[in-house]
Amino acid sequence: MKCKLSRFLDVGLTLLCLISIFTLSVAAQDATKSTGTSLLKEALSKIETLEARTEQARLSDIDVTREETVIWFAKEFLKFAEWDENNHDAVAYLFEQFAPYKEDKDKLAAEMPNFQRKKVIEILDDGIAELSSVISGQIRRRPVNKVDWQNIEVGDNMFLSNGKPIFLYDYFSKSVGRPLTDTDVYNDHLGAIFHGGENLYPVEHDRAINSFLLKEDRTFDPDLLREVTEISNTNIGFLIYWNQGIPKWVEKLEPEVRKGRSTFTGFDIDNPLVREVWGTIARETGALTQTKKVTQLGYILANEPHWHSIASNWTRRTGEMQQISSYTLSRFREWLRIKYDGNLEKLNKNWGSDFTGFDAVEIEIPISAETRGTPMFYDWARFSMDRATDWYTHIQGELRKGNPNADTHIKNVPHYYTGNDRAHGIDLEALTNLTSMIGDDAKSRESRQRFSNQPEPWEEHYAWAWEELSMSYDFMESVSPGKIHVNSESHFLSSARWRELDPSVQYVHSVYWLATLQGMDANLAWFWARDPDGSPEDRLEGELNFADLALAGSFVGSTNQQPHIANAYTQVMYDLNSFSEEIIELRKQRRPLRLFHSETSAINKTAHMTEQFSIYEELFFDGIPMGFATENIIRKQDNHSWDAILVYKTEFVTESELNALQSYLNQGGKVILDSKKSLRKNEYGQAHDKQLSQGKGKLIVLNGNSSTSRIRELALAEVAKGRPDVTLTEDNGTDHKGVHWRAVKQDDGGYLVSILNLGKHNAKLTIGLQDGTNFTITNLFTEQSIDAEFKMDPKCVLLLKVKPL
Known part of the structure; x- marks a missing residue:
């Protein structure tokens, strides 16, 4: 009886606890809803205020493009917040897909609606304050140089809109399936580049041009072909060759075709049948699309190509470069024969081997990291780069048989250049030289990577990690100084390994200003995955199971949950386009x-x-x-x-x-x-x-x-x-500089000066001229005068006019 009584009491206590928890949970939900209602009312009131001031400014012939965007994002994210509030479990499931957020998924999902409402209020407050200063005459802004999305001219080394340089912006992946006529997705606020490769992970369909287009009888699949030939000819856009899959008929004829595959190149690039198939696809799609505006941003020949061939846990897990085909081995042997001028004795001496002939050379792939620094490692790494360059030379050559004027680029991963690894098969210089446009998907971050517990070197001195972006851009622009530069998947706002729920607006301004100053002409941010009703796009609804695990976790902590960041991205592009001619002047500065x-x-x-x-x-x-x-x-x-x-x-x-x-x-x-x-x-x-x-x-x-x-x-x-005639001295309290600046003399005798504080400390700056001449300084963003000595916060951006007296 005692045991039963004890059990009864335990159950009773448990029930009481559950009732208490349920009551507290309901109370918390009620409080959250009450707060949400209050925030919504406040946001709607501020929208009315900004709309009224916008109309007042419009009547005074003040450009209100910036405010129109603030209002648009405010309304959209209030809608998104409501959807998130009504679909808690779906949002929690999305948080679960990104490991650092998994444990707190329910808490984060519950907080997200009001987080977005608060950020909406912040962008409205900032918008009201700025426009009020404009209306009062306290500051003056240059009107936005808006993109004419239907009439873009591809110049020699820049895009032009209405005769002026223009920097194009959009999202690489964007509400898959939405037509170009859907103004809730294609507009000035989100960008309006036609996405010729929207669905990033196609198997046998999509506008992305892939292996499944060609059938065994060498005819084209009519349905897939229509996805290419019936593309809208309204807006500027791009086409992408998607290399991830290979048809079963090819695999049947060539059982080795999967050997030597990588993450986004799912086949052996040395296979003769693959070269024939892809050569045909490139040639024919080039001919079929050569008059389309969707090719103005170029044909992207590959998505993030790489062939990591050093043995590692992750390559073994994903199956990347776990062996090479007989075709690759044969090509490597021939490469060695040419490299060594047929001198087998020299090869054997270098490798410490005793091969009886070049046709007998063997190499174990994946290769051991311990071989780094040996002649064998060098030969393999150099060959791997050369064969990749040869593959894209082949694809580009076939494309231009069909479309002789085809612009091309490759979505190169810049850290394959700035990083120390060299067994990935990518020679960034060779690939940049090969294509007619510079292509990349550079990334940056404002805090350390989510999977790193150790401080990163940049954190000691800087406000954000700029190394990969800046060093790779200066390198590519040095290699090909006269080419248009397209970042077709910019990971400045989020990436697979970096995510912040509340990054700073200042960081967004800083990174996009620096990237554009260093050469970027067009960028497609990662990524826009909200349908207009607030729900995630189709790919991200229901159970998420992708070949690339990073996609499943990409939604949370991204721009899709951050009204202030979505707005900041568009606003900085407005600023850059307002001063596009000045940016081009600064870019032309010589590299002595x-x-x-x-x-x-x-x-x-x-x-x-x-x-x-x-x-x-x-x-x-x-x-x-x-x-x-x-x-x-x-x-x-x-x-x-x-x-x-x-x-x-x-x-x-x-x-x-x-x-x-x-x-x-x-x-x-x-x-x-x-x-x-x-x-x-x-x-x-x-x-x-x-x-x-x-x-x-x-x-x-x-x-x-x-x-x-x-x-x-x-x-x-x-x-x-x-060096420039302008001087700039920095005092940030340390002996480590953090302010990046450029100055160029203009035709009127004045100097244009761009300044970014990349450092983590406030900086006291002093501007001067080499010859000691007196001068005035104007902040071109506000047309206000400033002193020669001033303070600059971290992540701050300035564009100044220094005019000698």
């Missing part, structure tokens, strides 16, 4: 100092790019855009485009690279060498039998013990004539 880049050292060394960034960073804050020189740049570009080349910790170079530097010196060039150790070894670690001589130029060889700051001082002295 070039940092020598060698893939030879990058392949052989485990931390070469980390070392290169250390000197790049040291020179990034001195008012000149950093440039790069490679063997190809030296041989193919006008050497008078720069004043000096700096070589830093670059021990390994090919004989051809060394000869290019010597040729530059022989023509009167200037080379600064950090140490006698640089340029001393070839690709196999063997000492060169010659070293640089001064020739007709100037060769400065340091002792190898100089700090990066000392090398900076010396390098800047050697390019002093190429």
